[in-house]
Amino acid sequence: xxxxxxxxxxxxxxxxxxxxxxxxxxxxxxxxxxIEKDRIVSYGACGLPYYVSGEVERIEELMETPVGVQRxxxxxxxxxxxxxxxxxxxxxxNRTEKTVAVLNLPSRxxxxxxxxxxVLATGGQPFAPPIPGIDLxxxxxxxxxxxxxxxxxxxxxxxIKNLVIIGAGLIGIEMAxxxxxxxxxxxxxxxxxxxxxxxxxxxxxxxxxxxxKAAGVNLVLGERVQEVLGDGKGNxxxxxxxxxxxxxxxxxxxxxxxxxxxxAREAKLExxxxxxxxxxxxxxxxxxxxxxxxxxxxxxxPLYDPGERLFTPQGSTANKHGRIIANHIAGMKEAFPGVLGxxxxxxxxxxxxxxxxxxxxxxxxxxxxxxxxWTGNDLPHYYSGSNPLCxxxxxxxxxxxxxxxxxxxxxxVSKRLxxxxxxxxxxxxxxxxxxxxxxxxxxxxxxxxxxxxVAHVMQNKIDGITRGIxxxxxxxxxxxxRDDFVLLDVRLPKECEEMTLPYEEKTVFIPLGALREKLExxxxxxxxxxxxxxxxxxxxxxxxxSANGFKDVAFLEGGVLGWPYEVRxxxxxxx
Numbered sequence: 001x002x003x004x005x006x007x008x009x010x011x012x013x014x015x016x017x018x019x020x021x022x023x024x025x026x027x028x029x030x031x032x033x034x035i036e037k038d039r040i041v042s043y044g045a046c047g048l049p050y051y052v053s054g055e056v057e058r059i060e061e062l063m064e065t066p067v068g069v070q071r072x073x074x075x076x077x078x079x080x081x082x083x084x085x086x087x088x089x090x091x092x093x094n095r096t097e098k099t100v101a102v103l104n105l106p107s108r109x110x111x112x113x114x115x116x117x118x119v120l121a122t123g124g125q126p127f128a129p130p131i132p133g134i135d136l137x138x139x140x141x142x143x144x145x146x147x148x149x150x151x152x153x154x155x156x157x158x159x160i161k162n163l164v165i166i167g168a169g170l171i172g173i174e175m176a177x178x179x180x181x182x183x184x185x186x187x188x189x190x191x192x193x194x195x196x197x198x199x200x201x202x203x204x205x206x207x208x209x210x211x212x213k214a215a216g217v218n219l220v221l222g223e224r225v226q227e228v229l230g231d232g233k234g235n236x237x238x239x240x241x242x243x244x245x246x247x248x249x250x251x252x253x254x255x256x257x258x259x260x261x262x263x264a265r266e267a268k269l270e271x272x273x274x275x276x277x278x279x280x281x282x283x284x285x286x287x288x289x290x291x292x293x294x295x296x297x298x299x300x301x302p303l304y305d306p307g308e309r310l311f312t313p314q315g316s317t318a319n320k321h322g323r324i325i326a327n328h329i330a331g332m333k334e335a336f337p338g339v340l341g342x343x344x345x346x347x348x349x350x351x352x353x354x355x356x357x358x359x360x361x362x363x364x365x366x367x368x369x370x371x372x373x374w375t376g377n378d379l380p381h382y383y384s385g386s387n388p389l390c391x392x393x394x395x396x397x398x399x400x401x402x403x404x405x406x407x408x409x410x411x412x413v414s415k416r417l418x419x420x421x422x423x424x425x426x427x428x429x430x431x432x433x434x435x436x437x438x439x440x441x442x443x444x445x446x447x448x449x450x451x452x453x454v455a456h457v458m459q460n461k462i463d464g465i466t467r468g469i470x471x472x473x474x475x476x477x478x479x480x481x482r483d484d485f486v487l488l489d490v491r492l493p494k495e496c497e498e499m500t501l502p503y504e505e506k507t508v509f510i511p512l513g514a515l516r517e518k519l520e521x522x523x524x525x526x527x528x529x530x531x532x533x534x535x536x537x538x539x540x541x542x543x544x545x546s547a548n549g550f551k552d553v554a555f556l557e558g559g560v561l562g563w564p565y566e567v568r569x570x571x572x573x574x575x
Contacts, residue, residue: 005030007329008100008113010090010226010263011121012036013043014315015294017076018322019119024081026330032082032505033113035102037089040145040243042071046315049171052155053178059145093118095287117329120264120277121322124257124295124313133228133249134290142171149556151252155182160250163187164223164239171343173208175252175502176217177348185272187218187246189225189239192252199343200406201358203373203472207390207408207565211350220246257313259296272298272309281335282328283321291329293321300338303357303424304365304405312341342421344414349516351413356404356424359394368397371463373470373557374454375534378411383442387411390562391454393430395462400429416451430458457539465541466542469529469554478503485527487556490515490541495533499560517546527552535559 007023020034034041044062051059064437073084085102091110092101100118103110128134140147154160163179165172168190175178187347192198194205195212205525211218220241228251229238234515239246259276270278270286276298283291298309317339324336342355362369371394379386389409396403405420407413423433434455440447448456460466477485486504489496490512501507506530510518514531522528528550530541538555545553560567 005329006114006116007032007119007560008090008115008117009034009119009121010036010100010297011083011119011123011294012041012086013045013123013294014121014318015123015322015325016119016121017042017071017080018319018321019121019291019293019325020076020082021080022323022326023329026326026332028081028511030329034076034084035080035088035090036084036086037105038144039087041073041076041084041086043145044315045143048142049143049174049178049267050523051145051148052142052152052440053181054152059149062145076472077426090263093263095267095290096526098289117290117291119325120285120290120292120296121262121294121318122263122292122296123318124259127256127258129225129254129255130224131227132234133230134251134253136228136230136236136251137234138249138476139228142175151179151250152182154250155179155184160184162247163250163252164189164246164248164253165252166184166239167256168192168197168219168489169254169256170196170343172252172254173345173347173352175254176212177215177346180215180217180348184250185218186216187220187239188212189220189241189246191221191222191224193222194352195219195221195416199354199358200352201206201360201371201392202563203470203564204354204390204392204406204408204559207562208347208350208352210564211348211368213534214356215348220244223460229472231415257295257329259298259311259313262297263294264292274298274309274311276309276311278309281337283325283336283381286326292327294318299336301340302338302427303340310339310341312339312343313342314339337425339560340424342417342419344417350408351410352408353413353417354404355417355421356402357394358406359392359406362394362403367403369394369403370458371395371470372454372458372461372468373562374457375558375562376450376453376536378409378445378450379403379416380442380446385406387451388414388561389413390558391416391450392456393429393454395458397462400462402428402430402433411450415445416449419449419451426494430455430462443537467541467546467554468542468557469536471565472556474556475565480505485529486523488522488530488541489532490530490537499533499567499569501531501560501563502566512541515541515544516548519550522550524550529554529556531556531559533560535562 007019047062048396050056076084087105089103090100126143132411165188195208223241227240231237279290295313298311301310327334340355344353375390377386387410389411392406394404439450485505531538542555
């Protein structure tokens, strides 16, 4: 009998290799065995769309270390010091005897292995809705490198001309870009009414759709797929929704993930209401000798009420879980703080990101919040390479704590996202965020970084110094045919000719510099909504009007650039 700690890790993609590698560094004498049912281990699944697009040249790059060494069982044994069994599946857990039944898949031989500590890193599986035809050969879910190799091979051979992607989530968006770059025609079908509808508020989802449409992606929103159509010869020939038929010769299912929790369920470990494995702050399951991490678990969120869980499968989170698990097994009680639901993705030349609470989530949780939508550039206007951002933040009205961030733009979104993630993590208020000593030089930001400017505008709004109105509310007023408001465009005539909102009959055009002289031309018995390209001048106009006795004034948040609906460009074109 050995006195060495015996640890079995089930799963070899992200959390599993991290936990095993970290544990061997902390406890060199521990006997660690990683078991993976696939033939490959430790690959970057998030890189698969970029292999399809050609930005990653070889599929093997997703399985290599930064210096080009492939992460194989031999690598893990020689470099990390633990044994790896591939094409081997753990089929049962006996918690009483602390053993697992292990099946060698090629030989179908089963054996029993004992453990002192067991780590479940079984990951997740793409959700496959019960749609007729999804078992056709031309339907994939892009969860495994083999699927990415198949898709790239087919599109480069010209065998994918009309692609339908089911789901406008992260994978759907990333694959749309990859396949457009490869020359395919792409349609995304999404049952929600906006892109990334489960992650973004409505106006931000509408803004996120714009770069997809501009790149030629056909967006079919608010429709459910009823069937993948075949030609009778085993080939995909179309997709039927509840409203139409779409031409297709290939389909990618991207409708979300479900945790692979069968082992845990059969072992009677505690699961949450959605079937994800429940863990504590040390990634222990309801059995303290069994840990779990990665895409098979749900997480706490420091912004949520105790007991409410968040399922956000991310490779970054899986790696953090692996570290926490190894630390705790080694006697280091470092707690995992939970996740904020941070997400970032690239859609052609645009970045889409979010963290914390959306305004929609805050409403569901009955939080009293204020939000602001702001647009501007990431660099000074005079510096080459300046690009626009549209940012929305959500703040608790009662304690002024920053709760959420969403952004869509061609500018540097990631920098601002990470600042807000840090702020929310340390429970910063909007007043603390407003004066962070961020780095400044023209190549990196304006004197007041966009995230500080957003915070200042939010301070003004929450303190009653200014009044803003969201584009959603303005669009509802327009759609209802209300005539008790006026849109006030305070831009220069040349700007108005280039791009404007398509509501000239409701719009008064007065440049900001002439506003004080023409106050009496505006009705005092109607709501006045000033705006400009970004609504900086719209805000200035609101201040002028309010100071001159106009009682009902609110600037259009986000301005023309942040208007999530159609805008009219020069020559009457609507986009």
